[in-house]
Amino acid sequence: MKKNRILVVDDNIKIARALKMQLEYTGRFEVLAETSSRAALNAVRSFHPEMAILDVMMPDMDGGELNYQLHQIPELQLMPTLFLTAAKLQGERNDKELIIAKPVEIAQIISLIDQQLNPAAQPTA
């Protein structure tokens, strides 16, 4: 089975590392974890992520801006994004973006990834 390529960007290296470890632990995802937006923008050219999980408040470039920059790359135009933020109390969602308030359970993240990438794999609610 082909693994989904997930881009994780969080300036908190512990979160980035934990997310990468646990997502890859499932065996279903290939994760590229970066701790800065600049590094992420460089890395995606060779990585081609299918989905991005982005922190919002980051020092060099915030998550919103990074998301915009990523979508300027032609191959990534349709890539869904999941935002993780400590600034919001509740999550929100619209067509393209999901905003999840930190802290969030890994299980919920996996569930949201699957909603986007593998609707068929979703367990029936």
Add this chain to the structure above:
Amino acid sequence: MHATIIQDLGNRGDAGNLPRAAQVRANPAPTGAESRPEIRLLLVEDDLAFVSVLTRFLMTASRAKFRVKHAGTKAAALERLAAREFDVVLLDLTLPDSPKEATFESILSHAPNLPIVIMSGSDDEELAMQTMQAGAQDYLVKGDISLSLLLRVIHHAIERKRLEGALIEREMFYRLITENAHDLIAVLDRDGRRVYNSPSYRRLLSASSEIPGSNSLENVHPDDAARIRQIFRETVETGVGQRTEYRFVCSDGSIRHIESQGSVVKDEFGEVAKVLVVSRDVTQRKRAEDSLRESEQRYKQLLGSVTDYIYTVELDGQGRVLATRHNPSCVAVTGYTAEEFAATPGLGIGMVPFEDRPAVEAMIAEARRGMETEPIEHRLRHKDGSLRWVRATTVPRKNAAGTVNSYDGLVSDITERREADNRLRQSEALYQSLVANLPQCIMRKDRAGRFIFVNQRFAEMLHAKPADVIGRTDFDFYPPAMAEKFTADDRRVMASGRMFDTIEENLTANGVMHDVQVLKIPVRDQSGEVSGVQCIFWDVTASRRAQGEIQRRDELLQAMMDNTPAVIYLKDLEGRYLYINREFEKLFKLKREQTVAKNDFDIFPPDIAQRFQENDSAIIEDGCPRTLDEQAPQADGLHDYLSVKFPVRDANGRPYALCGISTDITDRKQIQTQLQQRNQELRRALRELQEAKMYLGQSEKLRAVGTLAAGVAHEVKNPLQELLLNASGLELLIGDQIPEAREQLVDMRASINQANTIVCALLDYARPDPLQLNREDINQLIQEVLLLNNYSLLDARVAVVVHYDRGAPRLMLDRQKMKQVFMNLITNAVHAMEGIPEKGRRIEILVTTQTLATNERQPRGLGDTTCWMPGDDLVVVELSDTGPGIPARLLTQIFDPFFTTKGPGKGTGLGLHIVQNIVGLHGGTIDISNRPEGGARARITLNPKKGSKHHEKEPHPRS
């Protein structure tokens, strides 16, 4: 010696100014042992050799003795001249310290009276001759001087100078005589123009500077002019002067009688060049002649008169009385006949009372000496014994030798005139003193407006003496406009011939304006023509002011009475109306005229009139003002009045009327109520304003906390995220092998989530948003609040029991605000239970849904429930505690801002107030009461249909 000389010169001048030589000559007395006169000579010469020769030369002279002093420079010469001890100066023009042209001038200026003889070189002869013209006596040319020439020149110089001085003296002397003479001396040219006039003319012609050149004939009186011109012409033509008399018109217009003697001055050809006129002012003499003529006339009159008593006394050469003659009128004047007079010598003087005799005797004595006498008035004892006043005159008659040989006497009876005079004088004096002392200002003006009489008071008012006012006009004392007015009035009076009476303004000299009453009467002369105007005025300022004051006060009072909303009336002692004010007229639809002689019974219903009358008579009886509550009917029913009634007294203190002032207090009562309402509204508005401010202040604080909390949240939530991920990571790694670890990790995750919940609640609470309404589950909201307060509840050992109503309808709520409501209520409950045993501390929360039935009472409590309809589902939350409850007396105040029963630092007093506000904003009610079983209960009722008074926002997904 000097003293003699000075006397010889007529005591005039300073001897030092006179030529020394003249003095010497004038005094032939020997000086010292020498008989020859000594000539003191100053030799001004820089050539010492010449000096030595000349000095020796002079010493050998035998005719005169010289004392020579020498000066080698001009400066030395001037120094020596200062001593004034020389008779002659020999001057060389060429001196080392002076240009030769200037030498003579400067020496002369220092010795103007000394004869100076110039010595010059042959080359300077011309200059020497010039100095002669400038005043030098002679000159000598050096090298051409012999002793005899020198001596002669010196002697001539001294002699000439002496003669010059004498001539000047003489001239001055004559001039002095001319100038000091009383006679008028004039020198005229052939046409009569003045060449010289002696200073005495100053008495006649004031502008002495204009005298020379003017024609003297122009000053001759016109009536005499032709004659004098003729005489003057004859004098010039014939060269024979004449004496004549004429009138001279002086510069000041006065006329003097002048007697002039002309004589002619001829020139070298024998022609008349000038006319010398010596004149004398004979005015005095002329007057004496005139009076003589008058006396002659009087004499003739005297003779012609027959009614007066005339007598003649003839005298012999020694002045003894020869005979007396008496005309028939003597009987009429004295009562005695001529025969009786003839028979009784001394009867004449005998009739005169002793007191008057000296005057009569003096008059007769003068007549005997040939003198004219002024008439005298004296008394005379008539034969019938009455005392008569007579006027007596005597006139002497002289024979050809000029001796008095008789005198005539004229005696006229003036008793009646005298008495009339006396009476007139008395009445005049009385009038004068009256006029002078009257407090009125009195004056008389002629037709031209000039004052011809002013009394003392008027003069005083003008700050002038009466004499200084006479002859002047109003324009000299008053401002032009005022003087104009006075003059116009005067003219009108004089034109109409009628009295004029007015009150006008007058200004005193010290600038005080006052009102005066003026009376102007035309003054007529004997022929009945109006000759002027008589004015009398007096100050009426004070009385005018007083009158004006009274009138003003009356008007003011009237205006006050007519414009006051009070009812004012005046009744006589019988209760009849004397006066009612406009308000009275208006209220009872009456006119002032209609109330005259009417009483209360004519105006008001009997019972009311009766009460009025009772009140009135009580006041009149005891004489004291009273304040009464009265009622009177109005169109809209009975009105309440507050009446002040008081007796009005006359000057003797007796009451003659009753005055009442009644104020309608019906309106006042209404207004008071309105005012109270308005006040309450204002107070409420103020409170609301204060609350809003408080609330705003609170929001402000919360907003700051919110900003802070957002930062804090970020810092807390990231670690929470780490923990959560790591916990689940650990679970994955070790969970399967160690079941205990798995459990612990699950607990850990729960704790992490709880921490998150608290952080979120904190953020939520502090979120600085305005009212944000969303459809919310009240159960969930209460749950969140309890979570948020979990720690403090545990810490306070308070047990919480909640009965949720999961089926309750969702409500439009602002989560944050509504959470605050419950947080505040929980905090209050916790605080309330601090005093009771820990075991008994319990909070019970009960959520229910109730339907508002048709007949059900509106839920209790504060809040706007007007829109609630029967059948509405209401969500009710009750929160009870087991504390001591609220004292009943405080129950009504607990929602007031700043009301608190908590100790200092524990409560703001705003908690319940904010609760009530928020519930109110949500359109709900809140009620706090004591439970019958103990403790307090708060009951909040919310209507899902009527979520808020405010605009309802539909929930929408956030972007």
